[in-house]
Amino acid sequence: MKHGHDWRQRARVELSDRTLWMGRVVVVTLALVAGLSVVGFTWLCEQAFAAFEHLYRLAWWSPLLWTPACTAMVVWLTRRYAPGAAGSGIPQVMAALEPALPPEKRGLFVSLRLSVAKVLLTAGGLLGGLSLGREGPSVQIAAGVMLQARRLLPARSHVTVHGLLVAGGAAGIAAAFNTPLAGVMFAIEELARAPEQRNSGLIITAIVLGGLVAVSVHGNATYFGVIHTGAIDLELLLPGLVVALCSGLAGGLFSRLLIVSLAGQGRDPLSRLRASRPVLFGAVCGLAVAVIGIVTAGGAFGSGYGPTRAMVDGVATMPMLYALFKFVATWLSAWSGVPAGIFAPSLAIGAALGNDVALLFYQTQAPALIALGMVGFLAAATQAPLTAFIIVMEMVGGHSMVLSLMACALVASMLSRIVSPPLYPALARMQLARAQPAPDRPGAAAEAADKPAAER
Numbered sequence: 001m002k003h004g005h006d007w008r009q010r011a012r013v014e015l016s017d018r019t020l021w022m023g024r025v026v027v028v029t030l031a032l033v034a035g036l037s038v039v040g041f042t043w044l045c046e047q048a049f050a051a052f053e054h055l056y057r058l059a060w061w062s063p064l065l066w067t068p069a070c071t072a073m074v075v076w077l078t079r080r081y082a083p084g085a086a087g088s089g090i091p092q093v094m095a096a097l098e099p100a101l102p103p104e105k106r107g108l109f110v111s112l113r114l115s116v117a118k119v120l121l122t123a124g125g126l127l128g129g130l131s132l133g134r135e136g137p138s139v140q141i142a143a144g145v146m147l148q149a150r151r152l153l154p155a156r157s158h159v160t161v162h163g164l165l166v167a168g169g170a171a172g173i174a175a176a177f178n179t180p181l182a183g184v185m186f187a188i189e190e191l192a193r194a195p196e197q198r199n200s201g202l203i204i205t206a207i208v209l210g211g212l213v214a215v216s217v218h219g220n221a222t223y224f225g226v227i228h229t230g231a232i233d234l235e236l237l238l239p240g241l242v243v244a245l246c247s248g249l250a251g252g253l254f255s256r257l258l259i260v261s262l263a264g265q266g267r268d269p270l271s272r273l274r275a276s277r278p279v280l281f282g283a284v285c286g287l288a289v290a291v292i293g294i295v296t297a298g299g300a301f302g303s304g305y306g307p308t309r310a311m312v313d314g315v316a317t318m319p320m321l322y323a324l325f326k327f328v329a330t331w332l333s334a335w336s337g338v339p340a341g342i343f344a345p346s347l348a349i350g351a352a353l354g355n356d357v358a359l360l361f362y363q364t365q366a367p368a369l370i371a372l373g374m375v376g377f378l379a380a381a382t383q384a385p386l387t388a389f390i391i392v393m394e395m396v397g398g399h400s401m402v403l404s405l406m407a408c409a410l411v412a413s414m415l416s417r418i419v420s421p422p423l424y425p426a427l428a429r430m431q432l433a434r435a436q437p438a439p440d441r442p443g444a445a446a447e448a449a450d451k452p453a454a455e456r
Contacts, residue, residue, distance in 0.1 A: 022154045030149040031206035034168050035141040035213025038175035041119045045134045048127040056298060063129050063290035070128030071286030074121055075337045076279045081115035084108050085339050089140030091427035093169040105435045115144030125338040129301040130289055131329035135176040136341030141174030166191045171210025182390045183207045189384050191316055199391045236368055239361045243372045247353050248412030251380020252419030259426045261335045274394055278337055285336035292329045300329040304348025311351045311370050323352035350377030372408045380416035385409035
């Protein structure tokens, strides 16, 4: 009887705590809004890139004019009005989670104003045909929306800003890839450096709800379709090892190249042009991407969704140099200074690497090698092997490749650590340098304009 009385007493306390339930309602509501924001962002990006493809079909040479002009415009708008929206978006959320960051500086990295700017500017990059993804930007967008919950939470709520940022950022990944489990793992692996035991269940609920919004709109389909691998046997061992090695080294090189180029400390002519004439530099990068896109018959434009889907479905193979072209186009798009994610382009590069190895080994288990290439390059580029493994695992029919994908992700990530420091922490440190801008540094005035957003 005593145990029953204790149970009823705990239930009464739980149900009667108005502050606790108000906090839960606010977090759940904002999680749904964040998921809807990412769904709307996804639709806008798809429409923007569809408009670019229509222009490209009308005149194959049009990207030579349109892409540089559009890139220059996006770079100018970003630097003038929203410098915190540049880049992926994941480093900004990581910077906002830094314990030493003064609360009044958080608006430099995450705010509702930056979320709106990120939506419009990323769509602008895809309107220009740049090789970029929307998944990293989705993290910053959803985190900015989720952060608004702090204004609505009761005064005695135990939900912290840290928890809101983690939940929002991970909900962005969940909604972008249509995989709530990947959002939970992303929160654990990349964002939640100090998990909060008190609210971990509520945070995970918010992440899952953000992903379920995308599922309810787009259906239960996976991001790139389903990879049908067939039976896995020892014939996959040698080509699979080659894929793991190639994707690991290539992903590590990609990560190091991004860190070095975005640091802006190079002495080469392009780095000096980027420092002195950033808008002109953006136009130069846009022109280079346009040339690469035309050479690849449009394959290097955009996130790479179309070519990747074709390889995953087995309806087309890409030329041997496609991985290299996509690699360079994605690097130039990120270096140009526009808001740009790398998740989807990384999956496209990895799929092409797996496809190349399959061609070298005379089409030996091509779907399986494409899956290994996707997980290997993404794990190496981001050094987040568990997130990469879960994202790609969702695309594999059955569980025959679970161990192979996990092993490839771990090997590729290990090789990447030899070549490059972790990408997102390095970029987050660069973002934190903006917290104390020099008055004479380009973009300082716009950064100062972002500060009041921390109070919104």
